[in-house]
Amino acid sequence: MFMKKTWLKLIPIFLIVMTLPVLVLNPKTNPAGLFVTKEAIVENKVEKIIEENNDKTLQNKSEVEDKFIYLEFLKENTIYSHFVNKETGEDTDFSYFIRPEKKEEFESKVQELIYLKYPKFIADILVKAETSRTYQIKENALVIYFYDVLIEPQIHDTLSLTINYNEIKECLDFTFLLDQEYTNEDGYNYLKNKKTVALTFDDGPNDAKTNKIVELLEQNKAHATFFMVGNKMQYGSSTIQNVLAKGNEIGSHSYNHANMKRQKLAKLKENEEKTKEIYRNITGQELIYTRPPYGSINSKIREGLDTIFITWNLDTEDWLHRDKDYIVNYVMENVSDGDIILMHDSYDSTVEAVEELLPKLYAEGYQVVSVSELANIKERTLEKNTIYRSLKKSQ
Ligand SMILES: [Zn+2]
The missing domain is CATH 3.20.20.370 (Glycoside hydrolase/deacetylase)
Incomplete structure (x- = not known):
């Protein structure tokens, strides 16, 4: 009995001794994450994503304010992007960074620009909710890629839409570069090399x-x-x-x-x-x-x-x-x-x-x-x- 009681009394002391170095080394200890910092969680996630994509080329790794870390990989002309939430460390979808009250406005702008660029038989498919998108962050524009889309007749070129940030500046929950001038992609802009x-x-x-x-x-x-x-x-x-x-x-x-x-x-x-x-x-x-x-x-x-x-x-x-x-x-x-x-x-x-x-x-x-x-x-x-x-x- 005596031996057991002493051992129990030692547990709190043991815990304090063990956690002291952690507390000292991590002054921003997050109570929810026990003794691991928010930054460490985010950094771990980023490293894990990079490790999981080691068959691809890392093209871009950048921090966008306190919002997210953007990771962009390339493999065989296909872009793979990740948006790691700097608050939670989650590998979130891009839509997380569209202002909630502006989601409809964002979507209707995307649809308008899809119909400006592409013929109807393509645009009708691209605007469907089930068509998956890959978002690419550029300095002055957001690019949406539509991979693995089934269209008849089959289209051989990559389907994508470049949206200058001016077009969606009210919708996004992070800051970006605004061009003085830009032109939207327009299917009626005929090209001399085609x-x-x-x-x-x-x-x-x-x-x-x-x-x-x-x-x-x-x-x-x-x-x-x-x-x-x-x-x-x-x-x-x-x-x-x-x-x-x-x-x-x-x-x-x-x-x-x-x-x-x-x-x-x-x-x-x-x-x-x-x-x-x-x-x-x-x-x-x-x-x-x-x-x-x-x-x-x-x-x-x-x-x-x-x-x-x-x-x-x-x-x-x-x-x-x-x-x-x-x-x-x-x-x-x-x-x-x-x-x-x-x-x-x-x-x-x-x-x-x-x-x-x-x-x-x-x-x-x-x-x-x-x-x-x-x-x-x-x-x-x-x-x-x-x-x-x-x-x-x-x-
Ligand atoms: Zn005639």
Whole structure:
């Protein structure tokens, strides 16, 4: 009995003696963490994460105020990021550092910018709640990567969104650098180093079909040139306005769709002027391109009409086949950089083909644009009294 009591009495003394050095060495002892400091917990966590990612390259390890320690690893073009909470030592999600009352605002800004950058068929998937994100902290921007996303047709490039901090400065619970100037990623900013084709539609305006094609172009960050028939224009003025409002362009497809070779030059000139005037009255703009019906032209017409002639080098024969799959396959098998593609906004099968074709061309790395945009991208100056069948970069 006596031995046992003495031993019990010694326990508190033993504990004090054992903990003294710890208390002395760690003046900021956290009662919740017993005798281990907050800093030590955080540091342990950081080391553990680095150890767990030793098959990757540590690209960035930085402290963001008293908020978190940011760790960024890279392996085979994939970013892996961690945000270690400096209060708790937890490996938290980035969303922890978005102000709770601003989470909705942050999310709607992300969605807005996704739709600004990507075609609808991609953006619709990226904005889904179940699509996982990797957040990368840069000095002046937040980058979101979307890995392992299933999109049809399959996209080969990495899907990502760069958000300048100016766009979300109210939403984040830490300080960052604010640029004086910046531009958001915009799918309509066509690039000179990408494969590009011009899509063209003849024989409109055909209100419902033309407008549906305009909508599909818009959903895919694409533009086209519509070659319209003069005597149809006055019945489609609101369609014409809509085509232009969405960034597309319009050219002349003659006044009455007659074969130009079978007409007197004087009559042709008169009809071209009539078409230009109708167009001018609707839009206040000038027509600068002409596409002769059937592509039928000779040197007399070329010299005689005061216009730039645009024909095509890829003919889908959509008027003949009236078959969506044929049109899509024909284009995908034959398309190349600098092509001018011919279609007609007159058939449902063409509208269906455009709907399928635009995502496929995008997935294969093509930008789809108007003739003027293609000329600009290929650094070609288009001259009057000249016929252009395609617009490849000049050597
Ligand atoms: Zn035609």
